[in-house]
Amino acid sequence: MSPRLFAWVTLCLGLHLGCFVPSVAIATAGDALRFDNHSDAVHLIGGDARLQLVISRGETSVDKATSVDKATSVDEARSVENATSENTAIARSRSIRDVTHSADIRAEPLGIVNISSTGQVTPIADGTVTIIAKPQSTDVELQVECEPATMQLTVSGIGSEPPLSFPHRIVPIFTKLGCNSGGCHGKAAGQNGFKLSLLGFEPREDYEHLIGESRSRRVSPAVPDQSLLLTKAINASPHGGGQRLEMDTDEYRQLRRWIAQGMPYGDDSAQKVVSIDVIPGTRRLAATSTQQLAVIATRQDGSTEDVTSAAVFESNDTAMADVTARGLVQIHDAIGDVSIMARYQGHVTVFTADVPRVTQQPLVFPEPSNVVDTYVFAKLQSLGIPPSSACDDATFLRRACLDIAGRLPTLEEVESFDADTSSTKRITLVDRLLETPGYADYFAGRWNTILRNRRSRGPLQFSTLAFYDWIRESFANNRPYNEFVKRILSASGTVASNPPVAWYQQVPDTNQRVEDAAQLFMGQRIQCARCHHHPYEKWSQADYTQLAAFFTTVTKKADHDPIEQAMFTRVGGATSPHPKTGQALAPAGLDAENAAIRADDDPRVALSEWMTDPSNPFFARTVVNRYWKHFLGRGLVEPEDDMRMTNPPSNPSLLDALAEDFVNSGYDLKQLIRTITASRTYSFSGDANYDNLLDRRSYSRFYPKRLAAEVLLDAVDEVTLSRTAFTGMPQGTRAVSLPDTSFDSYFLQVFGRPESATACECERSQDANLAQSLHLLNSEQMQTKLAEDSGRAATLAADDSRSDAEKVTQLYRLSLSRSPNENELKTMLTHLSSKTNRREAFEDLIWSLLNSKEFLFNH
């Protein structure tokens, strides 16, 4: 995904550099204002044409700054001494700022165009005009040192009113006003008898509904203002959706004129939009600043047009920035990066902004360990965020054990790791953990859940166990990830002979299979395109249908015994009918040619070959992003399985590099874990310094993660020396080793264990809630574990061979993997000595450790 996006951004930047014609932006070096607008859009044709000016002040092109960021800063980041020059570049580029809404803008001569205070140009007469932007007269600082900017603009066609095209001019108004949104007339059943296609993807149908049904009422060419289309929109007739439009607007006038023209359909393919661009494409912005965007549509005939006022905007992170309906971005008081999506006529594009911290100090980075650090440090450098220091050994040990094996370090591990003086002991630890059964248990459980492997009801079923065992074995033996996925996707036979067949039993219909496979292995949420064009991606219903076609020959032998029931592929051409046209479509991957499949081939083999091919842009990136999130707490793309073009990664270079590394390793998941955990980045302290507390997506420090439900329950058992029993499983089975998520456990449920009902990792909840606090602080289950006769508290109270200080130290090492500090030891000892009932006193100590945030979090 990202390289395409990345390439796309680069391509657009290249084009724009070419298009920012000096004759448009007369900006000399040094401080000056300039117009960022597209040179081709400066000819306004007809009274409906609009131009959103984008005016900035500053000497350095943001595009240059971006190229520094992306291309060369990697090398620079390696060397601390280069940091200073890098900072200069940051400082320079930071001086660019958007002044569209504050500049004094006038046009000469008067009478050709009007210009609003927000920089929107409206043509009123034919002619050529010069637009001059000067710093606001009250802005003394700017006034003194800043050159004005000028641009030429030509207006023609005023007075002639060519017929308005329904699909190209009227439908976008419905989209902008929300008429055809999923909550109103765009939903499948329409609203109060009036139906529009979702987001206007089917203009022909919309036209039929608008004109064909109740012709005289919805649109009345004789008395346009009496048309329900208009009276409802302005709420003059009662309208469930309320007022959507004012009479004194461009949109009202255009709708009215179209009706007066007799509602032409105007299917002029030359007007079809083929792409849209946003200006600027990327920029570095200061916290709390604003940026006006402009959106340019390119039509089939090659013409370009400003469509800012008709485009729909959306921020991918409203904690970072908001955007108005008119394309004004408001950056909040935050640091990091943010993307703003613009959408028009089924096309999408993104504006991305980096919001650096203002700093004068050179940043100091440790020597990068590997490719992870190279790109993380480059990003931090570019954003001016200093990293936290490295975490201590005890923290690393606990972190690695929890993340790799899903458990706390044992006492022996704590002691031997502490005693180990080798400089490579962290790497040795990771290698060792990857060979323990805990690793296979933990990761098998995570995959088992999103592969939806669970019993349907009642006791555990053979197929669930067989599939779980197969998954677990794959991780224990480190089967290459591409083979793992291929085996699942192309599974045939019985569960007994080939356990991944269970996936086809668990995910019973073609739609769910194609949607699960796309989301799990490619991070694509293709389900939108089942019923309509994906609103935030390029996927059409045809794309969906072709991907689904791979699964259409899967069938099962009639046998009521699910163990013996075989999945196989029918002989015959796999095709799937397009939901609208009914045309039989051949199997094809996303963005791929039709697959060459013979009638006696299993199409799923072709699917898995395409999906796992090294050149597949989705496959490796999706899994490395998943694993990145597992270890670092936040995906490079977030949510981790929604890798849209309009949801770009926070660090594209890192995602690309990790994916490339992963492919080159032969899809080696253990190697991926080694790469991530060997980085300095993974070893950063969870503690924040003054300057990186605000960072929540650039990995300048380790973001703490609450222990997952199963891990937490096992950890509680370990510290209290008790065992939780799970129906049907042998005594001593740990929660992370359970073969499905259907075991009855209030503890697991309340701490957010997913039900494995979907392929989405988001089913697992890490949120805090009242019920879990009550359970941890005061439940019969917890009190029983604390007070068990063979439990930790009883054992410690009965042990006369050691001092209380030694016992408290042991409790700290067990639960927090470290020794207590002086204060903690004193607090604990004071409590012990104040109580006559020793056993209860130890229960209290353990209770308080288990309820401490340091225990509950991996930090």
Place this chain on the structure above:
Amino acid sequence: MGAGGLSLADILRSEAASAVATPSTKHAHKSVINIFLAGGPPHQDMWDIKSEAPSEVRGEFRAINTNVAGIQICEVFPKLAAMMDKAAIIRSVVGCSGGHDAVQCMSGWRPNELKNVGGRPAIGAAIAKLFGPVDASVPPNIGLAAPTKHVPWSDSGSSGFLGAAHSPFKPDGPGMKNMTLNGITLERLGDRRSLLSQIDTLRRDIDTSGTMQGMDEFGQRALDVLTSSKLVDALDLSKEDPRVVERYGDGKPYNYQYDGSPTCNDQLLVARRLIEAGARAVSLSFGRWDSHSANFDLVRDHGGKLDQCLSALIEDLDTRGMLDDVTVVVWGEFGRTPKINPQAGRDHWTNVSCAYLAGGGMRTGQVIGSTNRLGEEAADRPVHMQEIVATLYHNLGIDTSSTTLADPTGRPQYLVDHQPIRELI
């Protein structure tokens, strides 16, 4: 058993919400009491008596006048008849899927809607998600339905794709037990608390996801619940004025025939107390109305009890100035056959059913829709079950035409497809 939890975002929302609430209006938050008549009440023996129909359809009940001229209801409900001005009856409810379950009454949606992403959330879950708690120690979404063998009759509304955190809190099972001290004294809890506060020193602001801070807040609330609980008090009717308790009628749970939640008049009073304590949605299941035999005996039994406690609830809410803020809805999964069967029963009838609504600032004292002569189908103004749910959302202050919840795929989902009932709002 729902987790009934509150997330940090909920707390923050609740604080924001309480900040705008006028301090003088104590019960300013809007809420819903959803009374599910499991099994499908006989619409023609409740609010739509067919006096003119032939005897094999008409049944045993006569219609009585209400305090609104021109509106008659079944003689089994004299107390409700005397306060018809405070209620609205819908005689033309359509859209029943026919399943013996509460799903449509709880959410407005058929059971399999969006099943592959977890299902549609019920009203209580949606409101919990959108508004969070009023009082952070009282869950916003509470289900009182007593367990039934036929589980869908005691469904308190699924959280669907919103996840377990928004499931209805059920004051039974582990969640309830955890609200009273388990095996330790209050003094010892105090000792533990003080110990914890001394050693729990990990820096909180390093977790920008808010989970850590959330756990602190909930930990504090949990300890508050254990020392003095609004929630536990609200559930304890010994704290209520005995005269009020008496007005609701015999409150013990009664089982009639087999299965089904008991008719438990007390639950309506508990619902009012929970709303007062801060709940936004309380649902309960009242009796088992699946009258395949002895239909009229069943209506006399269940109906008489319902008349007592429902009239008490409406009067009580009115007296306390809460009626405009609390919407009460009383309905079941479908109607019953016009023709009486040989066992003096009526069987399942999905063509039309009925609903009784009160409060919520609605235009009450009216009947909406009608059925044909034999009560077989809606004769005019068919009202889809979702329109009723949309009306409940409207009364809760939610604009259903613009409010969405993101499902796990990130797709915005509207709460309902239909609009609120224009005659009522």
